[in-house]
Amino acid sequence: MALVNVKTKEVKVKIVYYGPGRGGKTTNLEYINNTYRDQIKSEMVSLKTQDDRTLFFDFLPFDIGRIKGFKVIIQLYTVPGQVKYNATRRLVLKGVDGIVFVADIQKFQRKRNIESLNQLYENLKTHNLDLFDLPLVMQYNKVDLRNKGEDSIPTKILQQDLNSVLRVPAFEASALGGGNVMKTLKKIISMTLASIQDQLF
Amino acid sequence: MGQYINIAWSSIFRYYYKMFNQEQLNAIDTIIKSHLIDSGVENVIYIDMAGNSITQHDNGNSNLDYMAFAALAAGNFAAVDAMAKLIGESEFSLLFHKGEKSSIHFSKVTEDTILITMFPKSISLGIVRLKVSKVVTEIKEICSA
Numbered sequence: 001m002a003l004v005n006v007k008t009k010e011v012k013v014k015i016v017y018y019g020p021g022r023g024g025k026t027t028n029l030e031y032i033n034n035t036y037r038d039q040i041k042s043e044m045v046s047l048k049t050q051d052d053r054t055l056f057f058d059f060l061p062f063d064i065g066r067i068k069g070f071k072v073i074i075q076l077y078t079v080p081g082q083v084k085y086n087a088t089r090r091l092v093l094k095g096v097d098g099i100v101f102v103a104d105i106q107k108f109q110r111k112r113n114i115e116s117l118n119q120l121y122e123n124l125k126t127h128n129l130d131l132f133d134l135p136l137v138m139q140y141n142k143v144d145l146r147n148k149g150e151d152s153i154p155t156k157i158l159q160q161d162l163n164s165v166l167r168v169p170a171f172e173a174s175a176l177g178g179g180n181v182m183k184t185l186k187k188i189i190s191m192t193l194a195s196i197q198d199q200l201f
Numbered sequence: 202m203g204q205y206i207n208i209a210w211s212s213i214f215r216y217y218y219k220m221f222n223q224e225q226l227n228a229i230d231t232i233i234k235s236h237l238i239d240s241g242v243e244n245v246i247y248i249d250m251a252g253n254s255i256t257q258h259d260n261g262n263s264n265l266d267y268m269a270f271a272a273l274a275a276g277n278f279a280a281v282d283a284m285a286k287l288i289g290e291s292e293f294s295l296l297f298h299k300g301e302k303s304s305i306h307f308s309k310v311t312e313d314t315i316l317i318t319m320f321p322k323s324i325s326l327g328i329v330r331l332k333v334s335k336v337v338t339e340i341k342e343i344c345s346a
Contacts, residue, residue, distance in 0.1 A: 003253035007226040012253045045269045047276075056280075059252075059272040075252070075272070091279040095251020 001095045002196050004070070011070045013196065014077065014095050015188055018120050019102035020112040021053070021081030024141040027175040028102065029060050029076055032185060035178065036062070054080040057092045064189065074189060081116070090123045098135040098192030100184055102175075103162055105140050107151040114161055131166070135191035138163050138170035139184045144177060225343050226256060232339045233258050236332050237318060243303060244319040247310070247340075250275055255314065265319075274317050278307055297326065308333050310340050 003012045017025040026046065033044040040062045047056035058078040063071055079089040101120065103113040121131045138158075146152050153161075155172055163170055169187050173180035221229070229247065237245050238258050244265055246257045252275035257267045278296060285293045296307035306318045306329050316337060320329050 001251060003249055003251065003255070004220050005226070005255065006220075006223050007230075007256075014251055014253075042266055042268050045273060047273075056276055057272075059269060061268045061272075073268075075268070077272070087283055088280070091276065091283065094275075094279065095249065095253070 002097050003095075009070050010073060011067070011196070012073045012075060013097045013189075013192055014075050015098040015100065015192060016093060016096045017076065017078040017100045017102055018089070018093075018116070019081060019139075019141075020104055020109060020116040021083070023081055023102045023104040023109070023113075024173075024175040025078040025081060025102045026054055026058050028100070028139075028141075028173075028181050028184070029058050029078055031175055031178045031181045032076070033060055035182075053082060054078055055085075056080065056088055067193065072193070076185075086119065086123070089119075090126055093123055093127055093129075096124075096127075096129070096134070097196065098137075098188045099131075100137050100139055100188050101162070102139045102141050103158060105142050105152045105155075105158065105172075106145065107153055110153050110157075110161065113158070117162055135188060135195045136166060136168045137184055137188045137191065138166075138168055139173045139175075139180070140170065141173050141175050143172045143179065144174040221255065221344075225346075228343050229340055230256055230258070232336050232343075236336045236339075240328070240332055241324050242318055242320045242329070242332075244317075246271060246274070246317045248275055248315050248317065250279065250313050250315065252276065270317075274307065274315065278309075278315050295330075306330070306333060308337055310337050311344055314340075316340070 017028055019025055029044060033040060042061050045059040049055050060076040061073055063073045065072065077092055079092045101117060124131050124134070140155055140158050159170065171180045171184045173184060175181055233245050233247065238260055244259045244263050246267060247255045248271040249255060252272040254267050254271040259265065281293055281296055292309065298305045303319055303321055304326070306320070308316045310316050316333060318329055318333055
């Protein structure tokens with residue numbers, strides 16, 4: 001639920017990167033933060049464990065200019081991917097406006113991708129939100145591993161597993177090197193802003 | 202034209218996003234300033250449960266990153282709220298963190314909003330609780346008006 005402040009003329013939009021553990025959600029935000037550091041006024045906040053796993057969330061806010069006189073501030077969040085942190089994932093989804101689902105293309109992650117997407121659907125229901133109504137972008141991450149001969153899931157299968165019913169925009173990406181990270185981000189921002197405007201006018 | 206758009210946005214957003222109109226925001230700002238900032242409090246942030254800052258005030262000596270603070274504070278409050286439910290409490294409506302120089306006081310205002318007050322050790326917790334309680338009551342009145 002985007003927050004609009006008529007006094008300061010600001011719209012704050014919440015976009016959450018969701019997906020299985022070690023899939024590259026935090027790496028997406030780190031790439032955005034490092035690449036656009038000069039233009040981002042606020043520091044990236046990461047709440048992580050000693051072994052660098054996300055404990056609560058990562059947070060990265062930045063503004064993207066004005067729409068109809070309102071300054072639009074995008075606030076990116078990640079959720080902790082580890083299975084045991086589902087209660088925390090639910091908390092982070094509160095007030096979400098758009099979602100990037102970061103799937104891991106490594107073969108052994110196939111089941112976890114599907115489980116994570118199903119859990120996202122269930123978690124959104126606890127906030128009275130429907131995954132089918134929310135702006136959503138799929139990101140199939142770690143495609144660079146294919147070139148290294150790692151056992152990976154073909155994109156066609158990922159589409160069947162995760163996107164055959166949802167039918168949302170999907171990108172192959174390599175968050176570590178930045179491949180399609182910005183394309184994913186631009187897509188979810190434009191879809192989310194369009195959705196907010198649709199609800200208004 | 203600008204005025205027309207602003208009015209349209211505010212009225213429609215108010216319906217869909219349960220937010221505050223300009224008069225309500227002005228009134229909330231006045232209450233926070235007069236009851237808290239003028240009493241020597243360092244920072245006051247009024248946020249929603251999604252981690253957005255609705256309004257923020259300081260005593261002029263603060264470099265606080267409000268956006269990051271609001272996100273962390275909402276997460277903190279939500280985590281404690283979830284813990285309350287696990288032990289059968291409906292909520293912990295008050296949270297307090299004591300520091301060496303500054304302390305932080307959290308108070309739930311409405312179902313969707315929290316008031317956070319940061320104050321120096323020269324001000325007692327009792328005074329802050331009293332002032333915050335007044336502010337909460339007055340903000341609630343503004344919300345229901």
